Amino acid sequence: MIVYIDARCLQDENFAFRGVGYHSYTLLKYAKKYNVRKLIAILDDDLPPLKEKHINLFDSIQTYSTPTEIKQQNESVFLISLSPMTHPQWTLGPLIENPNITSAAILYDFIPLDYENDKVYFPKISQKRAYTTNLLWLKKFDLYSSISTSTATRAKTLLDFKKENIVITGCAIRDQFIENEKINLSATINTSFKPLTYCICVSGADPRKNPELILESIAAINKMGHNVGLKLVGDINDYLKNHLNKKFEALGGNINNLEFISGVSDENLKTLYKNALVSISPSKAEGFSIPVIEAIASKCPSIASSIPAHQELLETDALFSIDSSKELTNKILDLLDNPDLIKRMIITQSQLIEKFKEPIVAERFWNLLINNQKNNETRITSITSIGKSKPRIAFLTPFPPDKSGIADYTAKSLEEIGKLAIVDVFTDALPPKSFPGVRNIFPLSEKPFQSNEYDKVVSIIGNSHYHTEILKYHLRYGGACIQHDNRMAELYAWNMGNEQFAKKASQLTKRNVEVAECQTWLKDPSLLPTLFLEDIIKKSKPLIFHSKVTQKLVKQMYGVDTDYLPFSSYRHFSDNELTHETKLATKKKLNLPLQEIIISTFGLVTETKAPFDCIYATYFLNKWGVPATFYFVGETGALNEPLLNLAENLGIPTKIKSLNSWTSEETYKDFLLASDFAIQLRTYGFGGLSGAILDCISSGLPTVVNEDLAEATNSPKFMLRTNDHISALLMAESIYDEYKEGKFRNRLSLERKEYLEIHNFKKYAEDLLKLLGF
Secondary structure, three states: OEEEEEOHHHHOOOOOOOHHHHHHHHHHHOHHHHOOOEEEEEOOOOOOOOOHHHHOOOOEEEOOOOOOOOOOOOOOEEEEEOOOOOOOOHHHHHHHOOOOOEEEEEEOOOHHHHOHHHOOOOOOHHHHHHHHHHHHHHOOOOEEEEOOHHHHHHHHHHHOOOHHHEEEOOOOEOOHHHHOOOOOOOOOOOOOOOOOOEEEEEOOOOHHHOHHHHHHHHHHHHHOOOOOEEEEEOOOOHHHHHHHHHHHHHOOOOHHHEEEEOOOOHHHHHHHHHHOOEEEEOOOOOOOOHHHHHHHHOOOOEEEEOOHHHHOOOOHHHEEOOOOHHHHHHHHHHHOOOHHHHHHHHHHHOOHHHHOEHHHHHHHHHHHHHHOOOOOOOOOOOHHHOOOOOOEEEEEOOOOOOOOHHHHHHHHHHHHHHHHOEEEEEEOOOOOOOOOOOOEEEEOOOHHHHOOOOOEEEEEEOOOHHHHHHHHHHHHHOEEEEEOOOOOHHHHHHHHOHHHHHHHHHHHHOOOOOHHHHHHHHHOHHHOOOOOOHHHHHHEEEEEEOOHHHHHHHHHHHOOOOEEOOOOOOOOOOHHHHOHHHHHHHHHHOOOOOOOEEEEEEOOOOHHHOHHHHHHHHHHHHHOOOOEEEEEEOOOHHHHHHHHHHHHHOOOHHHEEEOOOOOOHHHHHHHHHHOOEEEEOOOOOOOOOOHHHHHHHHOOOOEEEEHHHHHHOOOOOOOEEEOOOOOHHHHHHHHHHHHHHOHHHOOOOHHHHHHHHHOOHHHHHHHHHHHOOO
């Protein structure tokens, strides 16, 4: 059994160590006794981290709600929302809407609905709207666990579910109140009250707790001559303390008989209960009432207001009206100087203890899940079963006609993936046509995460503006991610602006980073102290890289294991296309000089691709008698003029050609066939990839490539490796040696063939589905 836990209430200080947190902890600490193989916490980055006590409950933690664990055959998967009305439930959409996941919500109360007109719980309309939204999501759950019959009855009216889909668990008495019988009967905290001379009320600042009613009774009893005190235990603010003190004095009570206690441990609270005359719970509304059963477990008689939650726990003679101080006064007077009545109440009420011991409460809850599992048989157990039931996968990605290499790569990969799975694409692009392997193309949105239409949602992420919205959705919902680039600095800087980017950098590097320093990183990525992959790493499972170099670097920098999927060439060439005759014919088609050695570099030209070094290398080759002409096959942009100026200054203006435009598929492919050599470089490391290198390999084109880039792409032997410290002279020597030996004329090498047997989209599709758990 795999169980996802919405554990945000355990991060929230308002709930973590109060009733909600205690109940949640009780249920979770018994999970392993009920065949739970993996307990996974879903947390919120914006809330405080879990305390160690709670961390130890879970096998793993994630800050996103997309299910990522690969289940075993016939294994059940559950979602449990520990406190569904306190934190937004729509963020759990990928789990709640998943038809293969049984969802269960723990219900405490619907008290805010009873006070909505008083604006006690909804001082702002946005708060009421958020509560109502949670209520709508609550209707989507399969199972419900209620802490009381009264809450269950209210829930049935609001949510309209089947009776068999709910269990009444009650709340557990914490072990500290049951097992620690050898307790010091003199209070272990400072107090002026002797045993059995005070009443205790565990309360708080919430007005529905109704402490004023007890003040009226204690004041009346004081005026009768009985020196009875009241201890109010809980987090009561100074304003309320002053109010209660003044009211108690106004009622005629002895101000020395009123004591406020906060921050009390369970051990000391048990002592306070044990020494008290009676525990009083005067609340106007409760989902359950933990103080009632804590007091009873501590051998203290308990009386409470006659509300539905208390009626479930106590006999009628222990109840009083919520607005009758006279009834309460009489209950207290009956106990004064009447040890026999106290003893009888303790014996009678102690019968409740067994019902609310931790193992018993936990058993009720976990049996609900075990007895109401969905049919969770794995839909896809292996690649061989796909013909019977294809997995449904949504891809969030740039897509043609976006001028993006990742867009082209994804479109090509989906041709093969679409043979094994039902594929829908969500993109900002507006494709004018349909694409092989793709069922539907939709506008980019969070829909695939929130609906039950897909078995997996895959975010395709890179370091350009095309990925802005994709990254936003992925960081919200998480899940499978194919990370194309080895860093995200440029996209973060572009999205955030200089100041915010510097703040982000300071946060990640744990030191103050100025805007000027960030600018140096962007100009020279080799200086980056971090890859800005931290957010993506936290939200991704599986996290897939196409570069083993980047994968290894991420392990070294972040200590995280990721997955590797070999990059594939998406332009293929027949043997006939790679003959010398075809090369000559294509040169003629492009009007290239037939007697020249054509050297090309492919893709968008940036300084990080060492374009000036390429010109110097061309200069050296010509000086050495090699008739080389160099082509920039792609956009050169603002670099176009400086590049051509350098060629002019070196005296080789006719040897440097710039297309300076987004190159059509036909022209791009023609240059691959017509070129004699290529140069593809990166001036920084990190295992960056290049689709152009794969195209060069696929076409058998000898290419000068620096070591880091060659390792990242597993480049075969016919690629001309050069040092990562780019040297135009060494590059020129590599081409010169190859030119003299004449090897460049044969493109149909064994190394090329073996490479393409691994780096192809058919294998890519099969391996991807395995990584996704199919």
